[in-house]
Amino acid sequence: MDIVTLSRLQFALTTLYHWLFVPLTLGLGWFVAFMQTRYYQTKDETWRRQAKFWGKLFLINFAIGVVTGIVQEFQFGMNWSEYSRYVGDIFGAPLAIEALLAFFMESTFLGIWVFGEGKVPEKVHLASIWLVALGSNFSALWILLANGWMQHPVGYVINEANGRAELVNFFALIGNPKGWLFFWHTISDGLAMAAFMILAVSAYHLFRKQNVDFFKRSFNMAAVVGLVATALVFLGGHTMGQYMYENQPMKFASIEAHWETSQPASFSILTIGDLTGKREVWSIRVPTILSFLACNNFDCEVKGVYDLQAEAEKQYGPGDYIPLMVVTYWAFRTMMTFGFMMIGTAAFFVWANLRGDITQAKWMKWVPWLLVMPYLANASGWILTEMGRQPWIVYGLLKVQDGISPNLTTVDLLISLIGYTVVYGSLGVAMVKLMKKYAIAGPDGALHESVDVEHEGGFGEVLPIGAQD
């Protein structure tokens, strides 16, 4: 494989892996902060146990998000040095601000939250978990403003002397609607992710009639938050679609397999393309719906892939400007399917809860499996966002193949790609093992930060959780 493909593969791997853990961090922090606040106000011991239990899962997940984030900060320079030279004047700023404003805040106050209980005043301890939640969401804002600029460059000029993009309006950069729409979509998605984690774990225990009062409280709270959050995700996504229709029409057309310009435009429910991905073989379509998605009325014109390709060739010269449609089209449908299912199930849980005692419900057994939905929706959402921008690394300005580090060899990239895969894979195993263990152990197992062990002569002997103290 060539360097461009390997670099892209590695970016996709490291970024998607990082993104498996980030949404839960973003959302669960708010839940834990809320629980601890309720304990602070009411001194109700259950709230303290809630904060401890979900806080423990939060920490296990947080750690892996943080360490995989280091790669994110460094790999622009490591693997995309020409990109970094070209956009550094603009793109570097939000990244530096993210580190200065958000990373310091979340890491420092996380230390205070974990180690400070009983050592710092209770108010400070409470404030620190809020600052952790705020810090992680703040970091999302800055990285999304950076990504928003790659999707929809604003506030820049091309410096003819050195051939790079330079910032002329910082407020355009931080006011980029694309970035703020991403932010809306992402933080509500974080809450939805956390809600489904809480629903899944709670259901596991409710089905087994363990700690029923404790998990009923968690379940009900997560159902309500989950419904509101998924609705916000949907509204944000719909607005993003309309903004995309204006600013990235090719991405819009490609995720919808919309080949020919039409007015009004029909929505594809199922399209089968040929092997090149550039011709339609067969499809089922609903009239006028795509026009509605693009501009909220049933009659506007939506440009098709072929016309947009012709326009792009006229503007940027010969080349292939169509994203890999089999990916964008199916990633979009995966995201939508699971997104709608999340709204539906959250609504069902809220309704069921109003109707009667959910702890007796037979369907509780299956709820833990719903946890796959947010993970698949999250991953496919980013796949379509990034793949839909192809062949551009900065939309309309710089192509992906022109952004790589020219000094790297195939061997360099194979070493790092295999290395990341092995390390990330093993960490994932350890993480899932701990998450499962603490989730299943329930609130009593989570009361202490660590578990004790007798080191001498204890090798090979595995103590069950809760056997200590």
Next chain:
Amino acid sequence: MSYEFLQTLWFILIAVLWIGFFFLEGFDFGVGMLLPFLGKKDEERRAIINTIGPVWDGNEVWLITAGGATFAAFPEWYATMFSGFYLALFLLVIGLILRGISFEYRSKDPNPIWRNRFDWMIVIGSFLPSILLGTAFANLVRGIPINADKIYTGNLFTLLNPFGLIGGVTMVSVFLLHGANFLTLKLDGDLRERARTLSKKLYIGAAIMVVLLAITTYIYTDISTKIGINPGIMPIASVVVLLVTIYFINNQMEGWAFVSTGVHIILTQVAFFTLMFPRVMVSSTNPAYSLTIYNASSSQYTLTVMSVIALIFVPIVLAYQGWTYYMFRKRITTDKHTLVY
């Protein structure tokens, strides 16, 4: 503010971030490398990890911010250095990943095999960044092959030259001593005494390496032509401060011992950045191809915006991080009920 002033200001700011990182993570890395050698029982190891538990993550952000600030203020420097040192940085990142995860995960499962495995990952994860950054910094000042397009033309083995390796080993040995001094200051009882004994032994290695590095700097870098035979007060002070550390260690002046290895690290970095200035990467191919703060920087507008932001937020960050150290100033014992990690 003039363009030149801003470029100098950001050179200083990035130098400060690196200096802060080496001072703070210097003892974190030292503590990590010493973990299984000082801590024989499980609660001893836990106590050792708990000395840096609340702060190691915040300390590491100094490195992340140095990277981000370099990207924002000197994109060409960021691009050339990070792509040039590709495999070295890959190993560094892997080290940081293993180490960070291990702190958080090792005590969450009682299985001794699990714990031992993570303890060794802490050792490796602390050793790799230390030796790699020492090697990288020595190479930055020695000069590495960079062509007219600001692209690095060497590979990983180009960096593994004698001077580079001396830089790497020196950084490891100084961090070990700095870590041992920190542990003597933070631990209590038997562990504290053992840390002190260890510190005396580690002093010998660190002293030899620092003197060796100081001498070889004359051979491998352009210090004699750039600054002259008399290197100035900073490098001399840096070596002297390290050499007198043994006095503090022997007289059980734990605070001073830690301060003196810390001051040594700071002065060494100040000397390094003074020798570099105004260059940020020295080209061994042709001195004219060197990256400087003038040909590697962002536009005046970006530097102005970033200066305003840094001026507001750097003091805030320093305040709350300093306050954290004050909060967690007490010594750590092996009493299980007080241990967190």
